[in-house]
Amino acid sequence: MNRKQKQLSMFFAAFILTITTMFSGFSTEAEAAEGQLGIDAEAAMLIDADTGRVLYEKNSDVVLGVASMSKMMTEYMVLEAIKQGKLQWDQKVKINEYVYKLSGAPGLSNVGLTQGEDYTVKELYEAMAIHSGNAATVALAEVLSGTEKNHVEKMNKKAAELGLKDYKFVNSSGLNNSDLLGNYPAGSPEEENVMSARSMALLAYRLLQDYPDILKTASVPVLKFRDGREYKNFNWMLPGLIYQYDGVDGLKTGSTDFAGYGFTATAMRNGQRFISVVMKADSKDSRFAETRKIFDYAFSNFTKEELMENNFQIQDKKTLPVTKGKADSVKIQTDKAISMTIRNGEKDQYQPVLVLDKKKLTKDGELTAPIKQGEQVGYLTVKTNNEEKISFLTESGQKEIQVPVVAAESVEKANWFVLAMRGIGGFFGDLFGGAADTVKGWF
Template identity: 65%
Template sequence: MNWFKKLALWITVLFVFVSASFSFFPNKTNAEENDPLGLKAEAAILVDAETGAILYEKNANVVLGVASMAKMMTEYLVLEAIEEEKITWDQKVMINEYVHKLSGAPGLSNIGLTQGEEYTVKELYEAMAIFSANAASVALAELVAGTEKNFVTKMNEKAEELGLEDYKFVNSTGLNNSSLMGNHPAGGPDEENVMSARATAKLAYYLLKDYPEVLDTASVPVLKFRDGREYKNFNWMLPTLVYAYPGVDGLKTGSTEFAGDGFTATAERDGKRFISVVMKTSSKEERFAETKKLLDYAFGSFTKQEVHPENGKIKGKETLPVTKGKEDQIKIETKDAISLMMKKGKEEDFETVLTLDKKKLNDEGQLTAPIKKGDKVGTLTVKPKDGSEIEFLSKDGIKSITVDVVAAESVEKANWFVLSMRAIGGFFGDIWGSVSSTVKGWF
């Protein structure tokens, strides 16, 4: 009996040890599935720059400090003002006392701006976009909106217009309001701009889409300013800089004590462009190392694949029935090709889905002649076979995987005589069918 009790005790101890082992050493496979890249960033996202398709995300909806990555919104509004001819690149901006003092504030990224001296919009924009100059950002904000406070209102309004979620702008620079020498334009005295990784990527997506010329400046490794000095771009992944990465040509870094170190990058190679965001890393070096992981993953694992060709037939639905036409069938095809950024080797995981325009069909599902070649009859879209949805930054992305289905030929309307004969034939056909059924019922 004692021997049995000892055995039971040993079994119990062993069971407890094994259970504890699983508790202290979690399943690595599950962890890898949740974050296959093992990023150290607090939040991150990777998207296809062309469509906004989300290819990877980690805590993408968590709201964090965005630091100087908020300057992407300042850039957007400046470029918009240029486009709308409210300001010009060669327009002169007089530097006031506040902007001058801010440009010399210790510990901040700045290019010294002399009070009473004039600088062009282009000079200030380059200082902001390349060297993240905070005083230059304020000078541009005041030019565009009269005051930085008014400009912040425009920032938040534009964010809503672009469909961003999880954001709050309190200044044009991304600094903590406590660093603005008592002139915080919105929010509390210690507030900062905050965004989620998803919102940050969406801002970058629209900035590139609406104003691709932003890369002309963002891609400049070193700014040569009028003071005779050279200022290296804080994006150290640009060519010739310390963490140079093939294809990187933007977009914006950010760093404060509250936000940590973040980076919104974009890179293009072999006809593929991606946008990546990492937020709240522990150092400037780490933000570039984590971005490299994302971009390596993007270029190494994803390919743009044509899912359905232009003028392609739809398998299983090559024709549609037609009523009142010289022909009783019409061929249909896709107007354009459908392409999708997907993981390599995953082509078989997707299928196309046809949706016909019910307004153009009668109760029997027929199109009514006349029908002209090119007339739209429906749409074709791509979906994963497992029933999930392809996720995009915006609803516009759905349009990139949806194409019109059109008539591949014309069908003229039959003349009145043909239609009359068909009607008569149908009438007698119905009578004959009724008689046949009755006769069969007798036997």
């Protein structure tokens, strides 16, 4: 190879290296996290619990088995019924023959229930939420909806109301229908409940937003039941259990042969709460190990920051023009701060975006007096410098980073005389301006 050929070869090598380096920099935050975390599960998510901002996701829209994590829907419906006064914690529920037999079925998670005996809603709820009691869940489904079949219909309806997209409930417990002693309420004999990680995260998010007291029960590591036995919570990351993790106080595990091992968890430290979802992990141990990875990543890399302070003004848009007012402009500013959970050290990667209410503007982009102090004229939101979408589970989450922009002062409407003089001045101004242009045209 001669010198010229060597130079050409080196040029092409450098060119290929440059192109490769350029395109490797275009990975999204989620992709970068995936490479960093290496989550060993079929699907996973990390969510900011305050706003529902998505901080990490893997196969989040793939529909998978959820097993006992689906009990979170019945938990939601119980808490909703309690709030609405349709159910009472001390309300008695008599155990029928089917629920009794299911409570004694081998290989299933249950507490000891006695046929014909009365249990309170609270006792059954604790058995479901702490020890994942399957028969207790069916008993609650029956008291809520008359029959488990009716309850399953309501579960699917409630999922739609909550905004879940990918789901199908065929029973209340999350068991395979084949385990229900021939009494499966919907679907085929071998079917199970399914959801996506995104829908699972949204259900957890809504639970924490709507009924935060759920954590008082979900965080109990050991249930002492009336049969005299103690039942451990299957969330082994709670304090005192074998995979305890600082800050974990919920929510729900699940496992079947079809679903694998799943865990929807939440943890809070120093006022910062996250939600984690792991679906179809290989073992009981690995679902906790992968959840630990996600929470370590969350607490090490993300913090809630104030991006725009209260009374914030965009540098080149501190005022808006005003027509028919005593003043010809008005100061505008936000009426609250914008805060969001972001990656540490990246506060300067976000910039403000002003969106004005077009209905309040004239065709010339002016506000019309009178204008009252505090009157909303639009809103302020934020975007990333690289235009990367800020992803949230819900539209309401998106609105968490939108704050009203208001008039910082009042502008009174000018009286008729002032407006008339302005009109006359404008007329003669236009007249003399036109004459001047004509004269200029002569030369």
